[in-house]
Amino acid sequence: MSTSFLSHADAALRNRNTLLHFVKQNGPISRTDIWERMDISRASVTQVIRQLQEANLILEEGEGDSTGGRKPRFLKFNGAAKKLFAFDWSSRTLALTDLDGSFLYEQKIPEEKTASPELLFSYLNGQIDAISDMRLCPEEEVMGLSISLPGLIDHNTRTILHSAETGWKNVCLNDYFADRFGENIFLERIANTLALGAYHQLFSASIDHFQLMILGFDGIGASTVVCGHCRHGANYMHGELGHIKIPSDVRCSCGQVGCLEAVVRDAVLKNGGALSDEVMDLLSIAISTSVNLSDPSAVILVGSYVEKMTEEQKDRLIDLTRAKVTGERFREFEIRYADDVKALAFGGLAAYAFDRYFSID
């Protein structure tokens, strides 16, 4: 719906999707609150709510406090109404989940099946056939396929432009999945799905501006979520923080010298896999640079280096970072570690699919 003139049908669809997003974010909520807080006529709201209830996408929940007359019935989003197939690269897991993040089925994809796009995607297609044959849910409830992959991703055309990690170039998911899923194929880079998962699960979609940082052996990078949407940048390269330069002659996989992620990797390898004080300091440079650049109200840290850290190191990294942030005492921001990264990944894959499927852009 990117045209400047909306047809009546488009406008109705946008109203429906806008209301659905509103209830998902603010529910349980009364009809009165929806009328008062949304810029849609009362008649439209009533009609749209009825449609969404018929589609099982919103439900009435219990009864609220009576305000004198008729008791208001609260409405809430029903994520169980829609299912999706989701594949998360970082956990190499294929799942059939619903929009609430409940798993109907999950399986680990063997490492050898991930060697090339042809191999992985034909294997996923075969597994999706097999899962569909199990009849775990009515076919019409399946809204599409959501995938996270590493590298430079054009989410609009669902293309992996380039990935240093996998070596894949110009791979379009449509070529593999359009026969089954048509337009309903959703592709994002890993950091963005984790960030969206954090936005919905850790903050209940309540903060306007935060960052998720991956601190890992495979790379260091940031993902920024503003008002519920991931920043992509002009060239899908937002948040490439691992390539800021440190005085060092260590060569990076990108071809340049002194990239922070390469220097950290080198130091970790030389230290037998342990995180030295030098590494902790370098990581704090990455995080504080990111905070100085975009002034988030929260930073979530994940990644293989985080998994290696002792509790003491985790606290120390926060202290080191805060000491490097400009105007630290004038800022309100928190730094947190996420425990269940797989849950964030699938929460993000579902949230992203929801945002695209019920688009309000």
Ligand SMILES: [Zn+2]
């Ligand atoms: Zn580099």
